[in-house]
Amino acid sequence: MNRVVHPIEQESYRRLRARLDTSHFPPLTRAVVERVIHSAADLEYATDLVMDEGELVTAHAALHAGAPVVVDVEMVAAGITRRETVCRLRDAVAGPGLTRSAHAIRLAYEQVGPGALWVIGNAPTALEELLTLNADPALVIGLPVGFVGAVESKAALRESGLPAVSNVSEKGGSAVASAALNALLYHPVPDSEETS
């Protein structure tokens, strides 16, 4: 994908790299770490984020081959401007022991099936729900924020063994999760085999 980078974004990356050496990260990991930090102006993400380069390579290929992208809330969808996303929050209903966000994940899985990229930026219960499904994801970007359940849900994601981008702290949020997916969208595709 050819993308014209705005001069303000270029300057943001210049300042980021002046304050933090990211050159030791492998390419896709570096792309995700830098875009998350760029979006949050928070250098601590360099040591907070957890991901695996091999998993990112596979997910990047799936994304550019057209795998669906599912998000937990509209705020995450709003941050992903270069790709259609699936968000079922408007169709979802809360019930006893079930948030609307968690129900939206069930509905989305019924719609897209296995092989999707899942981007959870807000709701810990959405990530917990995803982990109960046999969703066989291409990648789970699990970066929900907050004091209640966020740390635990992200730890559960890491323990699940699913291909994932997560972080250890309470930090996260919709903008950060969108940024992580955008990093993979913007990163060049080897051999120009992009189909989406």
Ligand SMILES: C/C1=C2N=C(/C=C3N=C(/C(C)=C4\N[C@@](C)([C@@H]5N=C1[C@](C)(CCC(=O)O)[C@H]5CC(=O)O)[C@@](C)(CC(=O)O)[C@@H]4CCC(=O)O)[C@@](C)(CC(=O)O)[C@@H]\3CCC(=O)O)C(C)(C)[C@@H]/2CCC(=O)O
């Ligand atoms: C417990 C919830 C938390 N929400 C947080 C932070 C933000 N949420 C915003 C908004 C506008 C929305 N949050 C909902 C997802 C709503 N938030 C919840 C729930 C009650 C439960 C989710 C969970 O615990 O897993 C959830 C409602 C539900 O039944 O799922 C939202 C759907 C509420 C609504 O409007 O009905 C809505 C999402 C809208 C969308 O589609 O984009 C905030 C903007 C603050 C606000 O105005 O309420 C903010 C955004 C943060 C971000 O970066 O995404 C927390 C902090 C994540 C909190 C979870 C735990 C905690 O520590 O409090």
